[in-house]
Amino acid sequence: MSWRHGEDGRVGAISIEYLDRLYSYALVLTGNPAEAEGLVEKTYVHALRVMGQPWPCGNMKGWLFTILRGAWLNQLREPRKDPQMAGTEVVDGAANCIVEPSMCSRDIYASKVEAEQVRWAFHELPSDLREIVFLREYEDFSYQEIACVLEDSVVTVMSRLARARAKLREMLSTAAARAIHLE
Amino acid sequence: MMKGCDRYRAATQFYLDRELSGSDLEDFLAHLEKCKDCRARLEAEEKLSALLHRSRPLYLSPDALRLRITHAAEAFHDVIAHEAGLRVDRL
Ligand SMILES: [Zn+2]
Numbered sequence: 042m043s044w045r046h047g048e049d050g051r052v053g054a055i056s057i058e059y060l061d062r063l064y065s066y067a068l069v070l071t072g073n074p075a076e077a078e079g080l081v082e083k084t085y086v087h088a089l090r091v092m093g094q095p096w097p098c099g100n101m102k103g104w105l106f107t108i109l110r111g112a113w114l115n116q117l118r119e120p121r122k123d124p125q126m127a128g129t130e131v132v133d134g135a136a137n138c139i140v141e142p143s144m145c146s147r148d149i150y151a152s153k154v155e156a157e158q159v160r161w162a163f164h165e166l167p168s169d170l171r172e173i174v175f176l177r178e179y180e181d182f183s184y185q186e187i188a189c190v191l192e193d194s195v196v197t198v199m200s201r202l203a204r205a206r207a208k209l210r211e212m213l214s215t216a217a218a219r220a221i222h223l224e
Numbered sequence: 225m226m227k228g229c230d231r232y233r234a235a236t237q238f239y240l241d242r243e244l245s246g247s248d249l250e251d252f253l254a255h256l257e258k259c260k261d262c263r264a265r266l267e268a269e270e271k272l273s274a275l276l277h278r279s280r281p282l283y284l285s286p287d288a289l290r291l292r293i294t295h296a297a298e299a300f301h302d303v304i305a306h307e308a309g310l311r312v313d314r315l
Binding site: 057060061062063064065068069074078081082085086089152155156159160163174175177178179183184199202203206209210213 | 234237238241242243268269272273275276277278279280281282283284285286289290292293294296297300
């Protein structure tokens, strides 16, 4: 699929380049693979419909993330049609060796344990802190871009990020201390 | 801890997130040279960041979803192209 930029920075076709990122964001928000897929589909359908409008958050990626977040907020306001599945298995794409085959041969055990611990701590975060860490550390958005996606102030972004990191460090050091104790 | 380190607490995070520039950046780097505590704080922050980066990507989208999105977009573009064609015909 192609994507063409107009002279004014608008886009004439939607790229699926950001599909994995959008799906990850949807999973971070919902914690449910089926719901995440639905949100991503809604995002693309909406994006195709309003194609050609200027991007509110500076670039296509920010724009798509904004649409997805808006769709999620709308969904939260709707009464649920089906009961939420408790404890839905969250698919871990990086745990297998598809992503980076070199990781499978090189000291795989240590790096896998480490990555699993980090993902565990990440998932233990309260949802607003998890979202901010995702947008900054996994998606590399700037403070300004995050503020735009969240429709909040840069000051809020900064303080929330600081809280999230403090919490992550605390959880990871507790986990590390426990691991040493068990050895 | 050196006097005024509190002032650099936020700067540590800005620096880590590449949000520090100009004289603020110079000021922070100059303080880092002199202050062991702030260097240690930055190192701890960098370590956490690196850990998170090493656990990327978090998830991969299912192939079925990729296929559905691709088809939806192609169908949509076909409709647009068709409509554009009709408009041209009418002229
Ligand atoms: Zn200091």
